[in-house]
Amino acid sequence: MATKTNPSAEVSAPEETAAPLTRQQLVAFYRLMYLSRKTDDREILLKRQQKIYFQISCAGHEALLVAAGMAMKPGYDWFFPYYRDRAICLALGNTVEDQLLQAVGADDPASGGRQMPSHWTNTRLHIVSPSSSTATQLLHGVGCAEAGVYFTKHPEAAAAGEFGDGDYRKFKNVTFHSDEVVYASVGEGSTSQGEFWEALNTASNAKLPIIFVVEDNGYAISTPVETNTPGGNISRLVANFPNFHFEEVDGTDAIASYEAMQRAVAYCRARKGPALVHGHVIRPYSHSLSDDERLYRVAEELEADALRDPISRMQVHLLQNGILTEDELHTLERDVTAEVQQAADNALLAPLPTIENIEKHVYSEALKPISSVFATAPAENLDVTERTMADLINSTLRDEMRRDSRIVIFGEDVADVSRDQHLKSGKLKGKGGVFKLTSGLQAEFGSDRVFNSPLAEANIVGRAIGMAVRGMKPVVEIQFFDYIWPAMHQMRNEMSVMRWRSNGNYSCPLVMRVPIGGYLTGGSIYHSQSGESIFAHTPGVRIVMPCNALDAAGLLRTAIRCDDPVLFLEHKRLYRETYGRAQYPGPEYAIPFGKAHTVREGKDVTIVTYGAVVPRALQAAQRLEREKGISVELIDLRSLAPYDFEAIAESVRKTNRVIVAHEDMMSWGYGAEIAARIADELFYDLDAPVRRVASMDTFVAYQPILEDAILPQPDDLFNAVAELAMF
Template sequence: MAPTSTLTSEQLIEFYRLMYLSRRTDDREIVLKRQQKIFFQISCAGHEALLVAAGMALRPGYDWFFPYYRDRAICLALGNTVEDQLLQAVGAADDPASGGRQMPSHWSSTKLNIVTPSSSTATQCLHAIGCAEAGRYFTKYPEAAAKHTGDYREFKDIKFHGDEVTYVSIGEGSTSQGEFWESLNTASNGKLPVLYVVEDNGYAISTPVEANTPGGNISKLIANFPNFHFAEIDGTDPIACYAAMVEAAAYCRAGHGPALVHGHVIRPYSHSLSDDERLYRSAAELQADAARDPISRMQLWLLREGILDEAGINQLERKVDEEVQRAADRAVQASLPTIDSITKHVYSEDLLPTDVRFDAQPVATADSNERTMADLINTCLKDEMRRDPRIVVFGEDVADATRDEPLRSGELKGKGGVFKLTSGLQHEFGNDRCWNSPLAEANIVGRAIGMAVRGMKPVVEIQFFDYIWPAMHQMRNELALIRWRSNGTFNCPIVMRVPIGGYLTGGSIYHSQSGESIFTHTPGVRVVMPSNALDAMGLLRTAIRCDDPVLFLEHKRLYRETFCRATYPGPDFTIPFGKAKTIREGKDVTILTYGAVVPRALQAAQKIHRDKGIDVEVIDLRSLSPYDWEAIATSVRKTSRVIIAHEDMLSWGYGAEIAARIGDELFHDLDAPVRRVAAMDTFVAYQPTLEDVILPQPEHLYKAIAELAAF
């Protein structure tokens, strides 16, 4: 450690105090875990110099922070208190990070701009990208951040400064994750002010770095990314760490691009208290780590430089010990969360999409032409983008033309999505509000999460439902959970538009999938699936204006069908979620369905009424999560016979839950067993003669109706 002129003596003493405070907080948590007063412990030990340096080089409440579970020291340096952190360890009701919902070391603070993290590794890298993009967007278009009353609520205060840095940290093991590399691509391409910190302690639990990273050094692998500032340093040397962090932050703040600081640190304690590193690390290796302990190094340096003497060190450490003890005493006495808090903040409690405010009627306009579902979705997107400057649209191929000079000159018509649903958006609103993403679905959703956390309203497209699975990690572990895991302090109301389904005559395995029940099984996300143009426009507008994440499923076969056309219902037409629509009244049998099975159910109902006089009631659920139980119950009580029909496979499908609830709550109203009609338990074949048998057809429904009516 060389002398420094960039930090005053007082700052150097505070540097050491924060490092020691972090270590002693770790030690206190270990004691509490062994006393069974907390339930999990994972430490920051050995990372303190690198992280305090980052905290002192950046600005709390100004810059933005996406930490991971080793980041105790930077959070303390930013202004988190020991009591804040120990309240989380206890799982107290007053835990400011999560209200007892998250494990310890999942830091969160709206005041300090520390964004709630998950236990997943590397997902936060894409959130940081979106956050940085949002900061740049609001700086360029400050009117988008201004409060106005063009919505059902005023926009929240949106923080932006123009030169902020977005910090994101990651362990060296997590650099193997795809989201890390996807984030580097976008940070590099966009010259985004993102400061990556790789905390390399040599081990991903028990896997050493050479088994995880080719060549054993991540810096060598990423060295050719353009627009980056790179630094590889001894992360146990506080002075070197501070110099590197100041330089990296200045590079980002000046608008030159992203930076990455790769700090070689140590891990003097096991991965967590549930792990015993002596099973896979030799005594000699552990002793070598101990010789590089940043706490000891900083203490000796302060003594050698005459900044503190032994008495000063002892006094500082005694005060820290007392502070940690007081915080621990208060934390273990704190009240625990109440049982009635469990369901709070799963969804927005201020702007429910089921609210009567979204129950609007179509209004007559000068445009009386009937339009397809595709047309009205496109019109809705344009309406909403004109109304709300926070809305951006991106995904694969959604722009008219990325190289837009020929587009502006009129030489090119433009693409606007493989189904043309985003046609004209880039042309009207520009490249900053509609653009093509990389071919990476996790990149699309992860960036959208970071943008929405900052106050933007991303409406993103996954090109085909069949390829949604790379984004599943972001959807299940991040998007759905941010509001709940932060106890309502963060939210990310994005809209994901996804073309879905078969009946395409040649769509085959990878362009015909359904799987909506996988997502309706996920709390925290709303799922809707319209069957006609009018419902598509009304539900999409509600999705955009509400405050929850929404998976908006658009059946490809219905995009341009003539029978589901509608006239334009006006720029404020909305439909509440959870409100089914009875599209055919009947008294003998109820069919509950949605999506492309709706017109097939109607065909079957009309034919069997002509042939046999059986009167079938058809209900289009429209909204799958939430769903309209009252409409279902009312119809079943009337007809006493019910069929649930859906395009997805029969087993473990969406209909199973509805059938189970009907059997549970409406058993005495039934005159026949609940029947399901769905796809075969296989995949959709390319050959149309096979597809016709695999997917539910009108004749399948006709047969089920006849059998049920005769029961």
């Protein structure tokens, strides 16, 4: 099929055609296609023998995918595949045995028995671990492409590399190439996902060197393409994206697929922009062995697909053009069958993963934020001016960006001025975030390092994942916690699990800064939410929530320098409060995660809390001391995952009474877990029931009278402590 190029693009598509494949390349091309198909067939047999537990095939996609693999460079370019991409992974150098090790659930190199089959991972080949989610990896590919472009412009950042070896001052180099290309693929059904459109949007705007491959076999499980895609053709829908090179090709035709991929790769290597290759392929097998396509596809349709089988078409091409004789073809196929058989035999004998390693790679083992390396004292001879939490967060970001050129900051409205000509003119003061916490950073570090994102939270987090995988250190901002939910998919199914699902092969240590909480007088439903318990329920993510300026500076520095993804929650009400102001502690001050702070020592009752409830609990404790002679010990957790249970236990053993307080609603809130653990592990140290103080089980209202009634107030804490002290 002919090349299709956007007529509104700034540059035209390359007109040159790829050099024809040699006889040797054609034979290798077919061998890889046949190897992929026979690997699928062997997995199907193993599944029917109950020797593996799941199977999903690449059948019908082989020609398009081998073409992609042969047009690109393993270990040079970067690859974000999806579960139909067996053939490209084989073409890049992944082995059949590696793939079958994953199928049997062995201690395989891709995931250590943690992922289902067909979740390809190989650091040497730059194949990045995918999930079972559809289209999420496209944003990772965009972020990876951005990182490659960034390293080309800023080689000093690549020289810094990612942190390692337990010392944040020790670096590893990041390899980059000025003409590298990123591959990211999906099925046609996945083009309905928002991440698909968000990825194309950013790739188009930034003219990124990324190829999106749409493998269109006509069905998303049982849903036909016309149900997913208006008009039934994604190429017609995306045709007006600027800066793109487009190809629509018969993906069962090996030669046409190779030529299309060569043109797309050449366009991206020349840094003219992104490309989209839409390949029409077939699905000769059911979606997976858990599916039966005869329930929704008529026999005539299946027969028509069989006539387009890329394996048969390539066989005919080789024979008709005298590239192979029938005997040579049969010999090749016998050799492939024997290779797959041997790989299967080896996989079935391979050692299984051990139970002892289940928790390995949930978090970084090299640079733990709970480590004493992050326990540093404030610098001497400091400016004695006390500043707000907002001020110290800004200063910490500034110092960290000066120290580490891998750090980029982006999100909605975080730049001073998006249009560089206005920034450089000096006529505008600039925004720097809705709360001004990134004010002045773009002016100092430039638009490569501080920039605005589209209004799309999944876009922000997904791109950050790709950047972090590649060795950058993105510090992104979600403008309000209330709008974090579009990013939840990227956070829960991608960011948190990248290290664990790849068995430590890949990680994405990024920082998400998120203003959170109420007590705003008019914040209402969509600017007052708390929901930290939902994220605390997600392994793989560190969560901190400082309540004062000094802690904000120390915990943010640890968040940036550690090797885990961190959700850094900043209470909006505390940004500029008089409570908690401090002088800036200097550019090396850090606080380990998981270490609570005893705000006030006492002997009668313990209050365990965090965030904006801390100053309210302190007010209640001071009043209780004055009016009732009750001595309250107040513990600020600071870090929610991990949290400091040892500090809680020590206090409870002293006071024998405890209240757990938090701003989020009472039921299923963060305090429920702590209360349950205290009751479980400290039962004999208690002289009274464990009590909780929290919000009502509702939403936060706009009217201040209602807001005050909904959120926990000092009076609520006062009354709860007074009642508990009577036991």
